Structure formats: structure tokens, C-alpha cells
Amino acid sequence: MNANAIVADIRKGIAAGEYAYGARLPSVRDLAEQYGVSQQTAAAAYAVLTALGLTRTAPGSGTTVAAGPSADAYLGTYAPPDLSQGEAWKPNGAGGGDAVEETYLVRQSTAPAAWAAWGLTEGADIVERHRVRRIDGIPVQHKLTVMPYDIASRRPEGYEGVPPMLAPVGAPPLQPPHGMRAADWLGWNVARTECQITAEPMDLAAAEALSMAEGSPGFRVVSIARTENGEPLFVTVTTAPLHHRVTMEIRG
Incomplete structure (x- = not known):
């Protein structure tokens, strides 16, 4: 399994509400053990999730969920005249x-x-x-x-x-x-x-x-x-x- 697969799995969990906003995620070491990958791969997955705004990492606090369940903002329907x-x-x-x-x-x-x-x-x-x-x-x-x-x-x-x-x-x-x-x-x-x-x-x-x-x-x-x-x-x-x-x- 690579980092992208881990990202996809955690994103799916966040979108479904399985990981609540503010919940603490496993440490890099625990995440690596959970998915059977190296700590480097686990850290890379967290880096992508943070770049996407889905998680937040802070010293002493570990990695926490920074997003809620998936939402769909419908902005409207528009029909240009020409x-x-x-x-x-x-x-x-x-x-x-x-x-x-x-x-x-x-x-x-x-x-x-x-x-x-x-x-x-x-x-x-x-x-x-x-x-x-x-x-x-x-x-x-x-x-x-x-x-x-x-x-x-x-x-x-x-x-x-x-x-x-x-x-x-x-x-x-x-x-x-x-x-x-x-x-x-x-x-x-x-x-x-x-x-x-x-x-x-x-x-x-x-x-x-x-x-x-x-x-x-x-x-x-x-x-x-x-x-x-x-x-x-x-x-x-x-x-x-x-x-x-x-x-x-x-x-x-």
C-alpha cells in the first residue's frame, strides 16, 4: 500500500463522519503499523492530508481531523441567454x-x-x-x-x-x-x-x-x-x- 491509498482511506472516513472533527488520529508509528507500511510512507500520507486541509499536525498534539463530514454546496442553476x-x-x-x-x-x-x-x-x-x-x-x-x-x-x-x-x-x-x-x-x-x-x-x-x-x-x-x-x-x-x-x- 502506498501513501495515496492511505490518504484515500482516511479521506473516505472523514467524509463519512467516521473521524469526527477535532479527533486525534494515530501517531505516525501506529498508522504505519495499521497499514503495514514504513513510517516514511505514513508520514507522507499525513503530509498530503494536511496539504488538503483535512488534518492538522501540531507539536505535542499529534495529527487531528480538521474537517467535518463531506458536504455538497449547491450554488444554483444558471442559463445564459446567448x-x-x-x-x-x-x-x-x-x-x-x-x-x-x-x-x-x-x-x-x-x-x-x-x-x-x-x-x-x-x-x-x-x-x-x-x-x-x-x-x-x-x-x-x-x-x-x-x-x-x-x-x-x-x-x-x-x-x-x-x-x-x-x-x-x-x-x-x-x-x-x-x-x-x-x-x-x-x-x-x-x-x-x-x-x-x-x-x-x-x-x-x-x-x-x-x-x-x-x-x-x-x-x-x-x-x-x-x-x-x-x-x-x-x-x-x-x-x-x-x-x-x-x-x-x-x-x-
């Missing part, structure tokens, strides 16, 4: 910077069990598209988009050739007509999009794209586009290091 006003990702603030977005991996695979929480059936055929966003050559965001294969294989009306979502790395990007959302161009009929924002350890794909160690703390923004019946059309997961900001604007 979807053509939408803008693509760009650097925020004065000076901006040289911003680029590169697709570096497109592949077919099967949905793992963890993606069932998004509504994707375990073992279903899916398509993954991995992108990295850079400012002045420095990677700042990893973006993973996944969708069922039958969604990815659709073509816009009157379009011939490889479906846009199946285009390989290096293929010229295809853009929908001006003022039209890509989802509408592809006939996906998106009824609503859910966004989930958390701070948690990065997975391997995001960490590698951002040149960071797996398990480094980061922001994770999950956007799930659904039909009127609630079926998932596509899921986009954006990961950024904690020292960055993740912003959006709602017009109207």
Missing part, C-alpha cells in the same frame, strides 16, 4: 501570457468502476481525449474528456470523414460554425451540465501531464453533460495545481 457568448479557456489577469492547448492522447478503452459515479457503466466502450494547457510553455492544466463510443462516433449533419471526437492526435482541429456549441453541432442534445469542484490528490495522468508527482494536491473540476433523461453524454475532468485559480463567468 450561448454564443461562451469563450474558450484563456489566461486570466493582466499580461495574460502565451496560452496553448494540445491534445496529446486519444484512445479507446473501457470505463473503470470509479466512473460509475458519473453514470458511465463499468466496462462500457469509451473514448478518452487527454489535453494539456500551457502558459508560456509551463503546464498549468490537464483536461480529460471521456464519452461513450457511440457518442464519440457521431458526425455533424452532412459531414464526411473521421468523426471529430475520434480524430487522432495531430489531426487539424475541427470547429463548429460560428455561434454554435460543439455539442449542438455534433447533435448531442445537452440538456444540462453538472460541475463538481474538489481539492484532492492528482491521478497519474494529470500528474504526468503537469510534471508533478502522483498524489500531489490539486483542484479537480468534473463537468458532466447529460441528456433530458439524465444519461451522460460526456465528462470533462480538469486538474490544476492548488496554487492556481480556476475561474468562470456566467453572463445574464
